[in-house]
Amino acid sequence: MGLITGLLTLPLAPVRGVVWAAEQVKQQAEQQYYDPALIQRQIADVDDAYAAGELSDSERDRLHDELLSRLFEANRRRRGKEM
Numbered sequence: 001m002g003l004i005t006g007l008l009t010l011p012l013a014p015v016r017g018v019v020w021a022a023e024q025v026k027q028q029a030e031q032q033y034y035d036p037a038l039i040q041r042q043i044a045d046v047d048d049a050y051a052a053g054e055l056s057d058s059e060r061d062r063l064h065d066e067l068l069s070r071l072f073e074a075n076r077r078r079r080g081k082e083m
Contacts, residue, residue, distance in 0.1 A: 034074035
């Protein structure tokens, strides 16, 4: 970025800072949401709740489907980063 461009876009610096911060928050949230270890713990929690009679068959199946979808997406993302 040149001196002139820097001076002309200086008023936008706070906006760029907010956008950067929002991107960092989004990135951290996605890392947690797609953390395979966390998803596996949540699957175990669902199984424990089902065993304790706190969930019906349909609730357990729905939660398993959602968690497995997240786990597959997490694996797809990890494979994409390795390439």
